[in-house]
Amino acid sequence: MIAHAEKVAAVVAVIDDDQGIREALDGMLRSVGLQVECFASAHEFLAKDDRDKFGCIVLDVHLPGRNGLDFLDDLAALHVTTPVIVISGFADVPMSVRAMKAGAIEFLTKPVRAMDLLAAVEAAVKRDCAMKQAAEKIAGLRADFETLTVREREVFVHVAAGLMNKQIAAALDLSEATIKLHRGTMMRKMRANSLADIVRMADRLGI
Amino acid sequence: MTTRARVMVVEDDRIVARDIGEQLGRIGHSVIGVTARGEAAVELAISNRPDLVLMDIRLEGEIDGIDAARHIRARCQIPVVFLTAYADDETIRRASEAEPFGYLLKPFEDLQLRTVIEMALYKDRADRKLRESTAALQVAQAELARMSRITTMGQLTASIAHEVNQPLMAVVMNAEACVQWLKGEKANVGEARAAAERAIAEGHRAGAIIQRVRAIARNAPVVFEEHDLNEMIESVLSIVQPELSRQGIALDVYLQPGQPSIVGDRVQLQQVMLNLVSNAADAINASGTQQRRVTVVSAMDPLGEVCVTVEDAGVGIDPDHLDVIFNPFFTTKRDGIGMGLSICRSILDAHGGRLWAEPRVPTGTCFRFTLPPRMLQVAP
């Protein structure tokens, strides 16, 4: 079992139509200090609006009504990136392949061992944290970029492309001194210390 | 000439008894016992196993010849011929109820005695043969039904395994949680106890599933008993339900409450449900219909006749085939055996009920079976 589960603040969503399994999973995950919320159907989960708090979804693909795997497609369509651990009673290879293709990060077969499930939950939550942090970073970067003037943005693009001040001045039909000035303001606004920083940011921003 | 028969004589008049003994000797049979009392006649018949009993109706002792004959028939199926000097209507009525193999009016000639004995022995041999072949047929039918049941259950194993897997997984998870709650200094006994209790409940759930499955697969003799129709239907549907939902087929069940109990063999009637529902699922899968549901309805008419319907919107049945589908080995499926419906029909025949198929509008099929009201039901 994971010893440092207490550190995980994220909530685990359990989606399973079988009440017995739902209660068992809930109890087991809570016993190691995780926060849990249970849903009897994919529909119930999708009806929830504060889905952002979930760090991981434990999904039984044998749900009534529609196949649990279709639910994975729904999540993708809604741009929900929360990692999904799929649990299935039937360990067939095509199903596990489909689950992984649809974006599940782990496919476990019933009866699932608590150890395996906890390891998967830990990995999922970690990945979710990393993804959320990365998303935050990009959002920050984008906000910084928004503060640049049109000129400064042009300079940014050229700097990121590896051009020297002289070359940029020629390209924009300005004096080298003006470019130097714009470049200094741009670096400060973007909180960049080096050319390498700018290149990385451009990459992240998709420029 | 027939073989020498071993005859028992029950006659309260000793002189008549002695005369009959002599007559029997003359026509080639032997006497293996003589008594004047009804009770003694029953005991002697059981211990000596004569081929035939000649029975006077008026006897010494508590019971008369008719009662004695009835006991003998019931206990060892030995043919009885009544001897009587007088015959009022009431006596004849009672005597016929004891299934006699013949009557002789006293006094009688050698030839009369010989004819009646030969006819009785002949009828007894024929009866015996019929009984044996009926018994053999019943055994064969029950065995066939069981094999088919096991085949059907075999097709359900994946889902049954899944069904048992669910509570097993819950048991393990709950036990792990229980251990975890008890760990360390901040042990939470309340949570641990709750987890342990859930584990127990789930263990029972697994047991109940296995019991239901075993009840259907077991090699039990056919027994006609009183059952709650709806409970019986629910229990068997819970076995097929997971397989249906695995195939993405919904099961709609409408059971009219307050059904009278029915008399029948539970396992066999459940087998009928199993076959009809699995055929319905096959028909749905073969049709590509969007209506992926099997509907099961139970209802009772005012006279107490019970009617159960299994309906699907699947491929449907060619109107020319509505009857032949019940023939053994009739199948339109690549891996079908074609025994399902034929077994269902023979089961309903044995229950005094009926089974038939009707086309459903606009598509699909509706199978119905009826069971007679309880008061009309008879165990075979």
Ligand SMILES: Nc1ncnc2c1ncn2[C@@H]1O[C@H](COP(=O)(O)OP(=O)(O)OP(=O)(O)O)[C@@H](O)[C@H]1O
């Ligand atoms: N609900 C249904 N809808 C359409 N056709 C049906 C339905 N039920 C039965 N049939 C037809 O009746 C035939 C005989 O059914 P039956 O159950 O006796 O045998 P089977 O299902 O073919 O094989 P098995 O012995 O495996 O049950 C089927 O092959 C099918 O053509």
Ligand SMILES: [Mg+2]
């Ligand atoms: Mg069939």
